Amino acid sequence: MKLFFSAGEASGDVHGASLAREIKKIAPATELIGFGGDLMQNQGVKLVRNYKNYNVMGVVEVLKNIRKIFKLLNDLTEIIRVEQPDLLVLIDYPDFNWRLARRVKKFGVKILSYVPPSAWAWRKGRAKDCAAIADVFIAIFPFELPVYQAAGAKIYFLGNPLVDTVKPSMSKAEARKFFGLTDSDKVILLMPGSRKQEIKLLLPEMLAATKLLCKNFKFFLPVADNVENLIEIGDCDIKLVKSARRYDLMSVADAAIATSGTVVLEAALLNLPCVVLYKMNSLNFLIGKLLVDIKYFSLPNILADEDILPELLQDNVTAERISEELLKILDNRADYVKKLQSACKKLGEAGAAARVAKKILETANEKL
16 A cells, blocks of 8 residues: 655645654554654655755745645645555645645645635635535544535544644652643743743833733743744743753642643643634734634633633733733633643544554545
8 A cells, every 4th residue: 555645834734744644653664754854764765856855935935936835736746646555645735735636636646735724714615615525534623514514525634733742751749840830839930922022022021021020920932943033032030941841840830920821731631721813914804804713812711612712902912911811820720721621622532643544544445
């Protein structure tokens, strides 16, 4: 059996590597080829192209590299035509992957979409477009299923991979010692996101909130290498730590102030309640209000379908509101944690990658 993976960014490389590892456990003779990164290659995927040679961000950079990107699209299309894999596995990366899928559909290659394009909150029409191309879909959130099912797609939810990967590397006692904490220290994390715009719009209010809060808190800010030069904390008493240690830090923290995104769900899995912030420029916000139809914007609240975590949006992102909501969390932390645990149960049991690998092999084998 031959499978072709297409994953054009770092997160997809992580997913692809996990799936490749599990597929090799179930069916060692499976031939794995594709477009991905070093992690996938280390798990036995023969790379026909490495995404690192094509990974560009921003409109200007994409336009500068448009010929290179279209050549990649042409090359992968031809490779798939020649190789005739039993299944093409699209891993996220929608703008590129669905162009590739449209092209190879005519070759009679079966297509499976893992982490399909988000259609539950906006652009719901694309679920129908995607359903006409891919044979099987595997979502990583249960709330993604209805819109695809309504579009006639064969879609499954087999668990979320974060349940397996979000684990601290140290015990709580070891982590407290590593970060120089006493048993009585109260720890607050600041997590302003990894995008320049997020940091610019949200970090100043986060920093201002720390000055309003009680002085006996210990403040930490996990920082990724690619944004370290964007973080300016001035005279605030905040310790910067490498983001590679963030799960250990989350495991001993009492609460966090976080930009909406996957990091809030990671925190929830580690029983860490957050004040969740979201802010964009005014024009984008007005456009978003017209296009997006959701009650909540943080993943734990969406999973639970209730406002477990406080969400501050646009003009409500102020130091005063942040500190007010944070103190509410600290006063009733056990209640927040209990609700987060209930929400996270909806992500499924551990072992999602193994279940997805099994479904991939079943799809490759069966006649659709």
